[in-house]
Amino acid sequence: MKVIKMRKSVFIGTIVSACLIFGAVGAGAATGLQKITANLNHNIKFKIDGDSWTPKNDKGQKMPPITYQGSTYLPARAVAEATGMYVGWDDATDTVIINTDGSAPVQEEEEETEAPVSSAGIMKLTGTEAQMEDKLRAEAQKIIKIYADALLTEDTSKFDAYIDSYTAEKRDNSPISLGRQYYKDDFSEMLAGTIEANTAADTKEYANTLKGVTLSEIETSYISDKSEFGQYFEFVYYPEGWDAFSSVYVKFEFSAEYYDSSTYLLEEVSVN
Known part of the structure; x- marks a missing residue:
């Protein structure tokens, strides 16, 4: 992006x-x-x-x-x-x-919504769709702030830690399960491309804008229908003062643990 x-x-x-x-x-x-x-x-x-x-x-x-x-x-x-x-x-x-100095106000940290995770730490699709939407909007806020930090430090370790904590590892019995490393690499490539395409000053200003994102500024972009294979949720943030190409999309995709399973595990967390 x-x-x-x-x-x-x-x-x-x-x-x-x-x-x-x-x-x-x-x-x-x-x-x-x-x-x-x-x-x-x-x-x-x-x-x-x-x-x-x-x-x-x-x-x-x-x-x-x-x-x-x-x-x-x-x-x-x-x-x-x-x-x-x-x-x-x-x-x-x-x-x-x-x-008057042109700076955005410092936003107070909002109360974090507890992520719906299993005892193993993997996030699951639970509750009603509306409940899940609210919980994932809070997670999207976390991801955007992690992205902002990565832009400033060129360090993806916080995103990698999030992936390790909440997403399922690649499963051999699933043709659509790509695994944690795939999404870590995808984030790293996206980050490098963004930094390369912009000046250091613009990148820093943009990252500082993202750090101030509030929960109310994050919109639901799309929620797919839930099927026997899974469901995904996508959220978007339009940072004020930046054009439409600077919007940030965060996607969470859940996949059935096995075909027609009642358990859905978080497979993908991506930023674009």
């Missing part, structure tokens, strides 16, 4: 608007809203450090400022990105977060 940064050109300057509004917020922000009558002002032009600038959304569409009771309001995200700041949204507290 090639890391490609998706960010507007950075201008160093100050915000000249009297007040800011956030471009797009979660539905939870509806509480406390007050209806007003305001105007989109298409006549106002902007310059940052002498350069003409037009506020736009993430799709490149123009966002004219709003004039209300003598004050001019600009979209916070567009202004923050144009001036090199970090802007984010905390859905839990309805808070716009702006860091």
Whole structure:
């Protein structure tokens, strides 16, 4: 996976608007809203450090400022990105977060969900699909942070240890069982390719973004139907400030211990 940064050109300057509004917020922000009558002002032009600038959304569409009771309001995200700041949204507290140094806020460690493992340490497919989805989302968060650490250190030992702890070894009676070493090698090759394709500075910044991933930011990409052969779950994280090619997918695949078995063992953990 090639890391490609998706960010507007950075201008160093100050915000000249009297007040800011956030471009797009979660539905939870509806509480406390007050209806007003305001105007989109298409006549106002902007310059940052002498350069003409037009506020736009993430799709490149123009966002004219709003004039209300003598004050001019600009979209916070567009202004923050144009001036090199970090802007984010905390859905839990309805808070716009702006860091003038451009750094993402340090995320508190979330409570880890216990992995459904057997006495031998191998993860099993247990409970309802919804329960398994929740448990594996927490595991995906762990894997993404392990990936971030590997990008910074070029060391795959933490991922290798995870594979050894939770996945089944290759079984001779299974034509689809590839074994632990296969997925260790796959991760190592993917990591090396990512590091080679990007500058050290971009890799470091990207890895630090991944380290801050929260459970709520991890989306379910796909869950296959459960069959007599197995079932797999795939999750995706879209790091803010980076383009779609920089998204991280984590896949967990369970296979029946033997044909038509009621026991399903974790065979694959992969990142791409």
